[in-house]
Amino acid sequence: MNLSFAVLADQFLLNFSYLWLIVLATTIGIIIGAMPGFGSANTIIMLLPFTLAVDIEVAMIFMVSLFVASHMGGGITSILLNIPGNGGAAATCLDGYPMARKGLGQQALVLSFVASTVGGVVTAGLSIFLLPYIARLAFYMHSVEMVVILLFGITLIASVASDNMLKGLIAGFLGLLIGAIGADHIYSTPRGTFGMIELYDGVPLIAVLIGVFAISEALKMMENDSVLDESGLEMMRKASWKQTWEGVTMAFARTWHMVWTSLVGLVIGIVPGAGASIAAFVAYQQSRLFSKTPEKYGTGIPEGVIAPESANNGVTSGDLIPMLVIGVPGGTTAAVMMIVMTYHGVQLGPRLFIQNPGIGYGVFITMLVAYAVMLFTTLPLTKYVSKLVLIPTPVLAPIIIAFTLVGAFAPRGYMFDLWLTLLFGAIGYLCRQTHFNVVALLIGVILGPLLEANVMRALRISGNDPWVFFSSTVGNVLWVALVLSLLLPSVVQWRRNRAAARMAAA
């Protein structure tokens, strides 16, 4: 993997000569990213006639730009409407939407865009220079390590449910049980499917996402004429460029936060099969854990937007590294890209960087350029996009329902999924009205099946030996980190209480 300055410079020039294509692809990517149910993989599949017809360099610029933009776009609806565009943006709702309700939607959008850009740029830059070393991580991450990483994410159930732990845990475990619907991973026998063949592959995540977030939120928002409270309305009416600048300064005041959470995304992204949703939830959970004010998470604080967004975009580099270096796609979009690259005669694996270093490293150069382009195209739009929340709710709610239902139908094309979405909409509404945390429910549905698959795989490989979970060095280090991350907040809180008691006594 000989990295030369000439290759990088050549790729930068190539990307700048196709700036129009990057602008087009990022625009499409942001739009589809903001629409639940429409992912970058589906869009690239639809545009295969284009990517197969043009040169591989042009095809890669288009696909990579669209891919990274879809990750950035997911946060827009999470922040403004509490409706995540994709699983990776679900954690952004936790603090993004409360910020928007307070009239800080413009700042939250800017935070999301800047954090996404920094996350994407840091990880793409690191990937260029540390590619051989980062790629090795994929070899150390097996099902055992994945189990611990997933447990990091699942512990977030307890964190988000801290205001009513019992109800939150009920929602979380109900989510885990819903996630266990469908054929099992070993024998493919159906479980809890009510005899419906549409549920054999499990409950479609998009239907749950749209139901518990979009439909229930649309029903809930009818209680007021506006999404915003009175002070929020007042602030939004006065929205100007000042708020955009405020968002930028808020973000860069937390530069280190953006950097380390993006690295969480990079590491998780490298693991084949682990995706943006895991990365975003784990980063949010870790951010809350190391915060001096964890109680403020969920009330609309910048760190709560930065952490999931940086990680969500840190995943983009990590997703592509295994595909380029060892020929194993890290996610669905990477798999589609792999098909296009193979069609163009590109040999993936270590030889790629000897035979075609321009394409290998060009992927990350395209990411750098695409993120820079997106920052300059999205930031000026935040002032206008954030006005979406000024639409009266009796008009906004039906529009949200009509267009998000399309997203529930699109991935599989079953009318069944629309009815399932309405069912989850009703469940989500009941949860919201009776204070059962819908995010806890969603975490269970997203991470439950992944955890089960990895636990089963590890047990199968080891001949059902439970000690397999403590058999690897990396896994054991992660176990220690998990135990520490669970104990540390209590220890810190205990020390703070003791210090406060001493102060009061003095």
Next chain:
Amino acid sequence: MKDQRDARVATGADWIIPILGAVFATYYLISIKDLDWEAKVSGVFCAVVLFLLIGIFALRTVIGLARGTHYVEWRSLYESRKLGSVRATLFLLTVASVAAIPYAGFTLSTFGYLFLCFLVLQKMPARRAALIAGSLALFGFVLFILILRTAFPQGPFERLFFALTGL
């Protein structure tokens, strides 16, 4: 009296989710009873923990009711009669719209749904409601069906459009 009631915890409506959860967990356990252990271990674990949590929830509620710290109410489900009817209207219109898709297609069902919602919920003048709903339905048709090729069942509008344009 009101202050006293405010200090107490409302219960009743918050039983719906635990009951649904318990019913589903019971069904799930029955559906997997004959499977190999690998296929049911995770489901059994989740269901058992869920039952345990619901048990604690039940115990806490019963003790709360006995001590007078809890009181039964269902109002939190709909908040007020007016708001409840608005939400019910929106949900029923949504159900009707989904039911109409196989016959009317995406464009007409979306138009009808949005038009009725604007008319009933926002009390918008009919002409304005038709104009906005029509524009949005057409936008949806162009974006989702023409560009993104979403395979919705075709209705009269889609069939007419494709027959006229030959697309």
